[in-house]
Amino acid sequence: MSLDPRNLANVRPSRPPEICAIVARSIPGHVIGHGGRLPWRLKSDLAHFRQKTTGRAVIMGRKTFTSLARPLPGRLNIVLSRHPQPRQDGVLWVTGTNEALEQADAYSRARETNEVFIIGGAAVFTAFLDVTSRYWVSEVSTGPIPGDTVFDYEFRAPEWCRVSRVSVGAGENDDYGFTISCFERRKPENRLWPDRSGADRQA
Numbered sequence: 001m002s003l004d005p006r007n008l009a010n011v012r013p014s015r016p017p018e019i020c021a022i023v024a025r026s027i028p029g030h031v032i033g034h035g036g037r038l039p040w041r042l043k044s045d046l047a048h049f050r051q052k053t054t055g056r057a058v059i060m061g062r063k064t065f066t067s068l069a070r071p072l073p074g075r076l077n078i079v080l081s082r083h084p085q086p087r088q089d090g091v092l093w094v095t096g097t098n099e100a101l102e103q104a105d106a107y108s109r110a111r112e113t114n115e116v117f118i119i120g121g122a123a124v125f126t127a128f129l130d131v132t133s134r135y136w137v138s139e140v141s142t143g144p145i146p147g148d149t150v151f152d153y154e155f156r157a158p159e160w161c162r163v164s165r166v167s168v169g170a171g172e173n174d175d176y177g178f179t180i181s182c183f184e185r186r187k188p189e190n191r192l193w194p195d196r197s198g199a200d201r202q203a
C-alpha cells in the first residue's frame with residue numbers, strides 16, 4: 001500500500017523517548033555492586049528508583065537481572081545477554097543494544113511515555129553511555145567499602161550539567177544517608193564555556 005503524498009501533512013512523527021539512566025554508587029570509590037548484589041540496604045533509594053522507573057521500559061544486563069528476586073513489576077523488563085536464555089514471563093531477552101532500544105521505543109510509543117531507563121549494571125551503563133541524555137545518580141555516603149563492580153564515570157562540565165541535588169538522611173531502613181543528583185547532557189551547540197579565555201577549564 002502506498003501513501004498519497006497529499007496525506008503526508010497528517011503524518012505526525014512521534015518523538016523518540018529520552019534515554020535516562022539511574023545508578024547508586026558509593027562515595028568514595030564509586031562502588032555499585034559486590035558479590036552480584038547491591039552493597040547496602042537503602043529503602044529510601046529504592047523508593048526513588050521505583051518512582052522514576054514505574055511505567056517505563058527498563059534495560060538491564062543479565063547479571064543485574066539475576067540479582068533480582070523477580071522481574072520488576074509495572075515495567076517492561078528488557079534484559080541483555082549474548083547467549084540464548086529460557087523464556088520467562090514478564091521478561092524480554094535481547095542480544096544487543098539496538099534491539100533493546102527498539103523494544104523500549106515501541107513500548108514507550110504504545111504507553112505514551114517519554115523516557116526509557118538504563119538500570120545497570122556497570123557493563124550496561126557503559127554500553128549506553130554515549131546515547132544517555134539524563135542521569136539520576138545517588139551518591140551513598142558509605143566511606144570505603146569492598147566492591148567488585150564500580151561505575152567510575154565522571155559527569156564533567158561542559159558536557160553535563162547538574163540540574164538538581166537533594167540530600168536524603170538515613171531513614172530507619174537505610175544503611176547510609178545519600179544525595180540524589182540529576183545530570184542533563186547538553187547538546188553539543190550548548191557546550192560553551194562562560195569564560196572564553198579558558199580560565200574556567202582549569203577549575
Ligand SMILES: NC(=O)c1ccc[n+]([C@@H]2O[C@H](COP(=O)([O-])OP(=O)(O)OC[C@H]3O[C@@H](n4cnc5c(N)ncnc54)[C@H](OP(=O)(O)O)[C@@H]3O)[C@@H](O)[C@H]2O)c1
Nearest residue numbers: 023024033036037038061062063064081082120121122123
Ligand atoms: N548500584 C546500582 O545502581 C546498581 C545497578 C544495577 C546493578 N548493580 C550491581 O552491579 C552488578 C552487576 O553489574 P555487571 O556490570 O557485573 O553486570 P550487568 O551489566 O548487570 O550484566 C552483564 C551481562 O549483561 C550482558 N550484556 C552486557 N552488555 C551487553 C551487550 N552490549 N550486548 C549483549 N549482552 C550484554 C552480558 O550477559 P551474558 O554474559 O549472559 O552474555 C553480560 O555478561 C551487581 O552486583 C548488581 O547488584 C548495581
